[in-house]
Amino acid sequence: MAGSDPFGHRFADQGLLAQALTHRSAGAPHNERLEFLGDALLGLVAAEALYQRFPRADEGALTRARAELVRESTLARIARRLDVGPRLMLGPGEMKSGGHRRDSILSDALEAVIAAIYLDAGFAACRIAVLAWLEPELEGFEINKVGKDAKTRLQEWLQGRQRPLPLYELLGESGDEHARTFVVACRITEPALASEGEGGSRRAAEQAAAAAILEQLEGPR
Amino acid sequence: MAGSDPFGHRFADQGLLAQALTHRSAGAPHNERLEFLGDALLGLVAAEALYQRFPRADEGALTRARAELVRESTLARIARRLDVGPRLMLGPGEMKSGGHRRDSILSDALEAVIAAIYLDAGFAACRIAVLAWLEPELEGFEINKVGKDAKTRLQEWLQGRQRPLPLYELLGESGDEHARTFVVACRITEPALASEGEGGSRRAAEQAAAAAILEQLEGPR
Structure with a gap:
């Protein structure tokens, strides 16, 4: 049945x-x-x-x-x-x-x-x-991490383990003045990981890059 | 007790x-x-x-x-x-x-x-x-009227009672090009009521004026 x-x-x-x-x-x-x-x-x-x-x-x-x-x-x-x-x-x-x-x-x-x-x-x-x-x-839901942006969560993840902070680097910009696209790289050293993020602002691209690193560290949310 | x-x-x-x-x-x-x-x-x-x-x-x-x-x-x-x-x-x-x-x-x-x-x-x-x-x-909740905009509801209120439709009149515009304010009058004849509405567009001002008439007809929502 x-x-x-x-x-x-x-x-x-x-x-x-x-x-x-x-x-x-x-x-x-x-x-x-x-x-x-x-x-x-x-x-x-x-x-x-x-x-x-x-x-x-x-x-x-x-x-x-x-x-x-x-x-x-x-x-x-x-x-x-x-x-x-x-x-x-x-x-x-x-x-x-x-x-x-x-x-x-x-x-x-x-x-x-x-x-x-x-x-x-x-x-x-x-x-x-x-x-x-x-x-x-x-299970394993961490209520105080929900809703925090990816850059903040990545920083807290690294600080909590006393590891070096991430580096963000602007790789490129393209598109018209009113529809620009930014590409940013994010790198951490322990563990050695890198990602790229894209967005309509430099900040958005950094967030996307940080989210990609977090996903590598923690698995998909 | x-x-x-x-x-x-x-x-x-x-x-x-x-x-x-x-x-x-x-x-x-x-x-x-x-x-x-x-x-x-x-x-x-x-x-x-x-x-x-x-x-x-x-x-x-x-x-x-x-x-x-x-x-x-x-x-x-x-x-x-x-x-x-x-x-x-x-x-x-x-x-x-x-x-x-x-x-x-x-x-x-x-x-x-x-x-x-x-x-x-x-x-x-x-x-x-x-x-x-x-x-x-x-009590008396009319589900199909909820969420309709004020101009539509006012029109339906009047049509349902076979009364003349409202008249809207632009009374004035002011402000800078990017922050204009419109003032519109709304008038109905049965019963004879008038209101003024203000908004960032002519349409928004008309909606505000219609809402003010509705409030006179139906009481505050």
Whole structure:
């Protein structure tokens, strides 16, 4: 019977689950209204998880952490772990263009499933299911680093280990006066890593370069 | 015992209620973290109320309606009905400057009270209390008018009553080339009302003027 509760919840009303997995392109009833409700449910479960887990975090840190936790790329990652893609009902056009792999469609469907669980079985059941999905995202979550910009985080990473600070170097500028592109290199020595970043300002290019180094140090966020 | 449940909930833990009513200016433990949690709870209860009450509204209309329902001025109005102001703990500076009457402080405290009820008694109790507070706001709520701009709403108001359409007239322009200010008059004949609106574009000034007429017709939103 494992197939009947792929999301950690056994639906009494399978119609709700089917609707949650139906993209607008496949016709009505589709999952857009459920997504609206699921977004609010997810927001609450994420907020409470952070509130309980980080008793000393202030409101600003909690708010930034919640945005990180519920952003599209995070939800799409959870949806992939839960194998949402192959279960989606899509119209032929979306099917052809790979809609079942698209972040936005996956994350919307995940939110709709959250609402479907709530309508099927109430808040407690919904909360338990969603907390289980969020758990891997919350593991090792460092609330005070969320929302800080990449240059600051890289600097703190290095200072915390008493290593030399990064060097940034402007490699080039191009484009018209009103649409310039800057390319910056970032280098650190321990470990010896280098990256390049591009952006519409020198600062943006430096941030992109620092983010690339951070990714090498910490893995993708 | 009516004094013990001013918010439609009798707190087992009076300390939670006290914290929810304590503004940051009065020292710790204050209500900022509770406000973070309460904001998410309110968002969910409002979303579900709209989802259930407007079964044919699409996601866009629901999203706009929710924003209207949970905005600061709405929450401050609810807080005033619940007599939150006189119960607030404020620091001496905020006390002197009338902080217990300020929209932002009232709406933050209301959100914190929502979280306090949740932590005291769970989601079901919290939902019942919040729904009761929202009820007067939802009465007569016209979901398809929310989020439409003021000119459109004014036009629809008049057309729905088969009355003449408004006239807009540019009264003046001033300011530098890059910071111009436009002043526009709006006049309707049934009932005979006039208003002026100001804005950084002619359209913005017209919207402001239409909003002022709507407020005369419908009362403040």
